[in-house]
Amino acid sequence: MSKKLWYEEGIRFECQGSGKCCTSHGEYGWVFLSKKDIKRFSEYFELSVSEFKKIYCDQSEGVWHLKEKMDDPDCMFLKDNQCSAYEARPTQCRTWPFWPDTMQAKAWKKEVASFCPGVGKGKLYSKKEIEKQVEEAARVDEELFFS
Numbered sequence: 001m002s003k004k005l006w007y008e009e010g011i012r013f014e015c016q017g018s019g020k021c022c023t024s025h026g027e028y029g030w031v032f033l034s035k036k037d038i039k040r041f042s043e044y045f046e047l048s049v050s051e052f053k054k055i056y057c058d059q060s061e062g063v064w065h066l067k068e069k070m071d072d073p074d075c076m077f078l079k080d081n082q083c084s085a086y087e088a089r090p091t092q093c094r095t096w097p098f099w100p101d102t103m104q105a106k107a108w109k110k111e112v113a114s115f116c117p118g119v120g121k122g123k124l125y126s127k128k129e130i131e132k133q134v135e136e137a138a139r140v141d142e143e144l145f146f147s
């Protein structure tokens with residue numbers, strides 16, 4: 001018999017608008033951007049891809065991410081604890097809190113459940129829905145860091 005996953009019965013999650021995940025914390029500091037994320041943002045702001053990159057992005061070791069000020073840990077789009085570009089938010093934000101790294105039981109407990117007030121509230125995400133989000137986040141990680 002296969003071992004039951006710790007999230008077999010699903011997980012409740014609903015964003016409570018705390019803005020906590022939109023503020024740098026530990027290793028989850030930057031808001032990384034896939035090609036699709038950059039295209040979505042560019043269309044949202046009615047800019048060309050190169051204009052959007054010039055105004056809003058930086059690159060570290062070849063990986064694009066939103067610009068960040070060293071003296072301000074908030075994402076540049078965080079306004080009054082809300083995402084001011086919510087419709088165009090990148091995959092990293094769309095798939096939170098169901099990332100390959102955070103879905104390890106220990107990391108979930110230490111990094112997510114104790115930190116994010118949305119955990120345990122609202123919609124029950126089934127195992128299948130969670131895994132779909134994890135796969136999407138992993139696909140972007142693969143594009144950004146391993147291709």
Ligand code: SF4
Nearest residue numbers: 022075077078083093
């Ligand atoms: S893009 Fe929006 S959802 Fe993502 S970190 Fe920034 S403010 Fe938060």
